[in-house]
Amino acid sequence: MHFVNTFTGICKYCVTPKNGLTHAQRMDALYRDRAGDFDATRDRFQPGRKELFEMLPIREGGVWVDLGAGTAANFEFLGDRLSTLAKVYLIEPAASLRAIAYERITRLGWRNAELIDGDALSFDSAIGAADVVTMSYSLAMIVPWLAALEQAERLLRPGGVIGVVEYHASSKHSWLTRRLSIWCHQLWEVFPDPEHLPCLHTRFAVQHFRESAIPTLIPGLQFPYFVFIGTKPLEEQSR
Numbered sequence: 350m351h352f353v354n355t356f357t358g359i360c361k362y363c364v365t366p367k368n369g370l371t372h373a374q375r376m377d378a379l380y381r382d383r384a385g386d387f388d389a390t391r392d393r394f395q396p397g398r399k400e401l402f403e404m405l406p407i408r409e410g411g412v413w414v415d416l417g418a419g420t421a422a423n424f425e426f427l428g429d430r431l432s433t434l435a436k437v438y439l440i441e442p443a444a445s446l447r448a449i450a451y452e453r454i455t456r457l458g459w460r461n462a463e464l465i466d467g468d469a470l471s472f473d474s475a476i477g478a479a480d481v482v483t484m485s486y487s488l489a490m491i492v493p494w495l496a497a498l499e500q501a502e503r504l505l506r507p508g509g510v511i512g513v514v515e516y517h518a519s520s521k522h523s524w525l526t527r528r529l530s531i532w533c534h535q536l537w538e539v540f541p542d543p544e545h546l547p548c549l550h551t552r553f554a555v556q557h558f559r560e561s562a563i564p565t566l567i568p569g570l571q572f573p574y575f576v577f578i579g580t581k582p583l584e585e586q587s588r
């Protein structure tokens with residue numbers, strides 16, 4: 350049954366038209382027909398999110414920016430700690446996912462959460478003020494990804510923390526794993542880049558780093574992913 354559900358889900362995803370004039374329209378076209386199933390499929394296809402959100406530090410009165418928030422489900426991992434934050438900015442360009450996020454925020458009474466219809470690259474309300482910036486499986490969807498990391502760096506205060514969980518494909522993986530992983534993810538508008546990790550390690554002081562892989566139904570095919578937590582250097586430590 351699990352196999353059938355997974356297979357039909359993948360087929361439905363592959364035939365979904367992913368067109369649109371703007372990036373936001375493309376993202377919405379990608380998710381519109383399956384926004385209702387979105388949360389149910391996350392644990393299987395995008396692990397590491399709970400680990401990331403539970404490990405990130407929460408400062409009372411702090412500011413958290415989530416770039417590519419989806420349905421905002423990850424913030425349920427914070428439990429009561431969420432209410433101690435002064436502000437949570439949730440940036441999400443896809444209208445269908447924002448609708449679910451809005452319903453969640455209202456239902457759970459997250460008064461400090463602000464859902465923003467926008468793009469990670471143009472959100473500048475919290476420049477230099479964020480204690481935490483997260484990108485949970487959104488870095489590889491943002492083109493150009495380097496600009497997204499630079500934006501995250503600008504948003505963080507010195508000493509602030511970045512948390513990223515993302516698919517991964519580097520030279521340490523076999524040629525077949527790399528090619529199949531990159532090819533499969535492209536169908537979902539996801540572009541894992543071998544430079545993601547070196548760039549994160551260069552720009553931020555590592556606090557936590559773990560690599561693993563998601564087994565698939567195809568023997569030998571895995572989707573590698575990583576969880577990274579790093580600190581923006583204080584001014585005097587900046588390179």
Ligand SMILES: C[S@@+](CC[C@H](N)C(=O)[O-])C[C@H]1O[C@@H](n2cnc3c(N)ncnc32)[C@H](O)[C@@H]1O
Nearest residue numbers: 376416417418419443468469485486487490491
């Ligand atoms: C795979 S989903 C992950 C959603 C959520 N972070 C999670 O972990 O469940 C990636 C999200 O990134 C969003 N996204 C894609 N491009 C973006 C951009 N340029 N700026 C902000 N978000 C973006 C997509 O709309 C989508 O909601």
